[in-house]
Amino acid sequence: MxxxxxxxxxxxxxxxxxxxxxxxxxxxxxxxxxxxxxxxxxxxxxxxxxxxxxxxxxxxxxxxxxxxxxxxxxxxxxxxxxxxxxxxxxxxxxxxxxxxxxxxxxxxxxxxxxxxxxxxxxxxxxxxxxxxxxxxxxxxxxxxxxxxxxxxxxxxxxxxxxxxxxxxxxxxxxxxxxxxxxxxDLVGVELAGACKNVIALACGMASGLGYGSNTMSTLITRGLAETGRLGAVLGADPMTFAGLAGLGDLVATCASPLSRNRTFGQRLGRGESLSQAQEAAHGQVAEGVKSCSSLRELAERHGVEMPLTDVVYRVCHEGVDPGPAAGRLLGRERKPERS
The missing domain is CATH 3.40.50.720 (NAD(P)-binding Rossmann-like Domain)
Known part of the structure; x- marks a missing residue:
């Protein structure tokens, strides 16, 4: 034993x-x-x-x-x-x-x-x-x-x-x-768990704005990419992000109506304020609202670009309108996918 x-x-x-x-x-x-x-x-x-x-x-x-x-x-x-x-x-x-x-x-x-x-x-x-x-x-x-x-x-x-x-x-x-x-791989598993809540907020916002499956697929895939970039500089095993703690958790949290983070993001996308969305959640914690701040700071400390996380942060903590924020995200500089 x-x-x-x-x-x-x-x-x-x-x-x-x-x-x-x-x-x-x-x-x-x-x-x-x-x-x-x-x-x-x-x-x-x-x-x-x-x-x-x-x-x-x-x-x-x-x-x-x-x-x-x-x-x-x-x-x-x-x-x-x-x-x-x-x-x-x-x-x-x-x-x-x-x-x-x-x-x-x-x-x-x-x-x-x-x-x-x-x-x-x-x-x-x-x-x-x-x-x-x-x-x-x-x-x-x-x-x-x-x-x-x-x-x-x-x-x-x-x-x-x-x-x-x-x-x-x-x-x-x-x-x-x-x-x-x-x-x-504690580093990879934990980073994946933290980042997926932020990406789920982004997917919820997109859903609240009326966007469909193509947009969701784009956000999930690019969210996984920026999670992997942060993981790479912090020593995570890249295969972790393709597994259950990475892609598996990301898809479930971004796609399910049972996800607090997705639901919270939907409310923001429909025009509710942060306080209104929090009140509607009956005190349940949408972890991504706080994690987007620490993940954004962690990425900046290590020189890692995390545009989705940055947009979620600006919507949640700077009062930026989710509609124009989504437009700016899709209007980013064109570049190879693997970058």
Whole structure:
């Protein structure tokens, strides 16, 4: 048996994806405790087998328990899954750090680049938890939470610099409907996850403006190209962007009405302000709205051209009208495709 074998898991964060991934782990045979910030959410999971706030019509397995006590959730855990938004990960993890089991694998579900430091989520986890990067893993891929919760077949990527840890986590979340693949390219997997949210915002804006499939295909393909350019200078494996965490996640997030980022972008494309779109989202986080700022700054730092990211940033944070912005994007200088 692997020294990194995962039997008991703490999932910290009872939002839609945190609850869904906790269900996956429980269905795979793990002993799972879900931490919820509010006692009412934890009580509903324990008493009614549902998360009334985020997944009210999905029955949760009996082996999944919930608590609002982080110490209780973390006690004896072989793996700790961090299911909080990217920009609040540092603050939350700082509070949990003294409670972390000394040998547990730390797993990030967040997709983004931290605004203040431009660090990837695995780097934030390693720094705040004061652990080696080899103890940090990320889960990414075409994982629209609603479809996974409904047990529609999908695949994902479990990435960790320590291959044995990745394999152990792979076994811990393998079910008949959820198929994980391993990868050791944390840089590529995390950049793909962060960038796809921004590209999904662009696709949503285009949809809101009335553009069709040709435009969507163009945005997805060119979005993948600029993600690859940034990945190349940061040392990512280019093959990662052709895989599940890259193209797979990008297509799902850009094309599905279940995607918060695409839906948010649609509202902007239809003329809603940022605050109006946020209000309509009922507090759900469209990660790309913040990630476009950090990714744009990261690209500028490394001299990488990311025109889609720049347009999304200008629409979201400078009040630029999405219509003329799209026109400027399509009117860029003509050049070879592979540049």
């Amino acid at each position: 692997s020294e990194h074998a995962v039997h008991r898991v703490a999932v910290l964060g009872a939002g839609t994806w945190g609850t869904t991934f906790a269900k996956v782990l429980a269905d795979a045979g793990c002993d799972v405790t879900l931490w919820a910030r509010r006692a009412a959410v934890a009580d509903a999971v324990n008493a009614k087998r549902i998360n009334t706030e985020y997944l009210p019509d999905v029955e949760l397995p009996p082996s999944l328990r919930a608590t609002d006590d982080a110490a209780e959730a973390l006690h004896g855990a072989d793996a700790v899954v961090l299911a909080v938004p990217s920009q609040s990960l540092r603050e939350n993890l700082a509070g949990w750090q003294p409670l972390l089991p000394p040998a547990a694998t730390l797993v990030s579900l967040a997709k983004g680049v931290e605004l203040s430091t431009l660090k990837r989520m695995s780097e934030v986890v390693a720094e705040v938890a004061d652990v080696a990067m080899s103890r940090v893993a990320v889960v990414s891929g075409p994982n629209l939470a609603r479809e996974v919760a409904e047990e529609q077949p999908t695949a994902t990527v479990v990435a960790c610099g320590d291959h044995d840890r990745a394999v152990a986590l792979q076994h811990a979340c393998s079910t008949g409907y959820f198929r994980p693949y391993t990868n050791t």
